[in-house]
Amino acid sequence: MSYSVGQVAGHAGVTVRTLHHYDEIGLLAPSERSHAGHRRYGDDDLDRLQQILFYRELGFPLEEVAALLDDPDTDLRGHLRRQHTLLSGRIEKLRKMAAAVEHAMEARKMGINLTPEEKFEVFGGFDPEEHAEEAERRWGGTDAYRESQRRTASYTKEDWLRIKEEQEEWGRRFVAQMDSGDGPESAAAMDLAEEHRQQICRFYYDCTYEIHTGLAEMYVADARFTATYEAIKPGMAAYLRDAILANAVRRA
Secondary structure (H helix, E strand, C coil), X not given: XXXXXXXXXXXXXXXXXHHHHHHHCCCCCCCXXXXXXXXXECHHHHHHHHHHHHHHHCCCCHHHHHHHHCCCCCCHHHHHHHHHHHHHHHHHHHHHXXXXXXXXXXXXXXXXXXXXXXXXXXXXXXXXXXXHHHHHHHHCCCHHHHHHHHHHCCCCHHHHHXXXXXXXXXXXXXXXXXXCCCCCCCHHHHHHHHHHHHHHHHHCCCCCHHHHHHHHHHHHHCHHHHHHHHHHCCCHHHHHHHHHHHHHHHHC
């Protein structure tokens, strides 16, 4: 049984012009001709075309495809083994690419454009991506959330380390304030609470006093936030909450 050039083109998903070109360069010459001189392709021709298209899909130039197919030491089984090896390599490469894209998508979702190693260097055991969906669910519709996403998307590792250093330095001064014995309503404590708010404004979004007091209540209501501050100093979450509330009243 033989097939016309149009039939082969339709079955293989290539153009008639492509088949003509393959014939002209000797890569795929039809095994038969009709009485009118038209190309007719047999089953062996179709098998060869399948091999050609496979190697082309993997990026081989036509010259190399011809050399591979005409190698007298390689039979059909040899081609299949080679193709299996090439496909396995392509699958692994695509798997790694998919993992990289997935990582980039998650990083972009949180606005944190860092590699896993850089994120560990900056955030330690805390993984911001674990809270990405919750943050978007709770605040995704707010201007503050959108502004935070916009700003942090451009931060480099050096930016995050600088932010981390400034926040840790603030934390040391806040602990010293607690150790002083003065209450959270003292002027020094309220000043540090105001500095805390200003850091949020500079690094993430415009943190109004209303937003700040809402955060303050969350620091003691949400065990995860409480644990973060309690790890710095026991009692810090409640002390900070009270200082923030007092500062908001002072600024009202």
